[in-house]
Amino acid sequence: MPLNEKENDAISRRNLIRKSAEVIGAGAAALASSGVLSAQQAALPDRTLAGSKMRAFIRTAQGASVQDVKLLALRDDMVAIRTEATQCCYTIVNQALGSGTAGAGGAGGVVAARILGHGGVGIVEAVGSSVRRVRPGDRVLVTNTPNCGECYDCLRGRGDICQMNPSAGEPLVPIGELADGTPVHQHNNTGGFAELMITFDWYCVPAFTKASGGELAMLGCVGATGLGAVTTFVPVDFGASVAVLGAGPVGLSAIQGARIRGAAKIIVVEPIRARRELALKLGATIALDPNVEGNNLVEKVRDLCRDEATRKFLGGRDTTRGSDSGGADYVIATVGGDAAMPKVEQGPDPTAILPTRQAWEMTRAGGHLVTLGLPRGNISLPAGAWANRGRIHHAGQYGGVNAKSDVPRFVQLVDMGLFNAKAMVTSTYSLDQSKEAFQAVADRTTVGAVVVFS
């Protein structure tokens, strides 16, 4: 298996880096004990990256390609991480495969050259002088969304909408330049499709695990989004009914999370047969094809969520047609608008407005709807039922995840064998094959595509 070979290489390389970091640490500790340095300074080797080169998959107005980047000095508040693996998120398909200046835009605005990706996993190679959380040699996940722990939203438990995110207005920081002097920025101030990720420590989560880079890369964005949505953001009750729309990596992670939480019924709605089959292996109890169910989809889910007890005085509910008491206790909508036409089975609506509306309709009165996808357009709902019938809508960027507290626990779920991240890594590529990897994601011929660094 190419993945295993690459992973083994990465692990031996990691050990080398760790060993060298330990040597640096030991020397610094000696200086600290002699009183020359404070203990805090001792842990931080005096290194910068100025002038060194790395390779990265970079988007410019001409499109995306792998190019050399000459690095600037590492800022005091940033961390350089030698990348082990990163995941090809569907949300950046347009940036990876499109052309034109607009495509070089995204969170943080239009820049001339943007390293693609939003996180991954790797080993800390150098830290700036004011960084406290991580040290050289640490294995860390760089998460899709920061969690500074100090902004208005983090202090209120909403790390997923942390103010340090470029999508919340935080400017992108240049980290290097192309051969012609063009400044290079990173998507989300993290990148991922580069030999080094240069980021702030509030994107870094320690990963004390022997899990492979590929598995952990799935937790950087999509895996944590789906898993967090049903375990920490809106924790599913045991015995509950859950409907998950879309069985891409986010949906498959939500399905696994619902299984871990002890949901009794987990209904997956997905047009692609291979994904329905994988969903059933990972915990879904029933799989529906929206193209087969057509306009009957909502009623079908309501029928499937019918309880044994139908009498109200026996704890039952009125689930006859026309009543909105029926439906799933939790509905997780992970369907997004198509960035490209799939080469496999297509869903009923490329904008994803239809499945998003159906998700609301199949949520029982008083139930929870969690939306995680990126539909395009406007949604219209019956105002009376929207205003009065107790459905609770949770919109979760990054599944409501507070990375610092949640992601280490998700890593534990991998180690405990409860969350199967490996099953979602359906293809691996090298950095030079980044475009090919994104094409497979755009075509939907793979579920989870991961770029592994050797």
Ligand SMILES: [Zn+2]
């Ligand atoms: Zn993502």
Ligand SMILES: [Zn+2]
């Ligand atoms: Zn914050």
